[in-house]
Amino acid sequence: xxxxxxxxxxxxNALESCLRLAQxxxxxxxxxxxxxxxxxxxxxxxxLRDAMARLKVYALKPDLEARGVAARVMEGIELVDYGGFxxxxxxxxxxxxxx
Numbered sequence: 691x692x693x694x695x696x697x698x699x700x701x702x703n704a705l706e707s708c709l710r711l712a713q714x715x716x717x718x719x720x721x722x723x724x725x726x727x728x729x730x731x732x733x734x735x736x737x738l739r740d741a742m743a744r745l746k747v748y749a750l751k752p753d754l755e756a757r758g759v760a761a762r763v764m765e766g767i768e769l770v771d772y773g774g775f776x777x778x779x780x781x782x783x784x785x786x787x788x789x
Contacts, residue, residue, distance in 0.1 A: 692782040693745075696722035697789070699734035704788040709737055714744040719770070719778055721750045728754065729762040742766050750775060 693712050697704040705720075705727050712718065718741070720728050727734045728749040738747065751769040754760040763769065770778065779785055 691716045692778055692785045693718045694785060694787045695720055695724040695727070696787070698723040699727045699732060702789075705734055706737070708786075708788045709741045709745075712741070712745055717746045717748065717778060717782060719748045719750065719775065720767075721753055721775070723757075725749050725753045725757060726759065728764060728767045729759050730764050731762070735764065739764070739766075748774070748778060 691713065693708045693716055695705050695708055695718065699705045701723065705724065708718065726732055727738055741747070746768070747766070748768045748770050749763060751760065751771055754763060754769070
């Protein structure tokens, strides 16, 4: 399953809920303000690092660049463009957006 989180970890608990319920082998894509979770030094960094042992984590590069945080991405997070977003969605049997 592809889990999509678009809310900042500072604003909502969508990422926390997602990480708690996502099954091993799933993928997580951070988009819009959700990309703040992909940066070093954020409030959710430790939790996301732990989850990376069981989930593949991606972040939408144009959203990171738009927010000026592309240089602070944590190691191990794969950056994708819009085409990569489509590939991820098409490559998974299901998608779950966390609002």
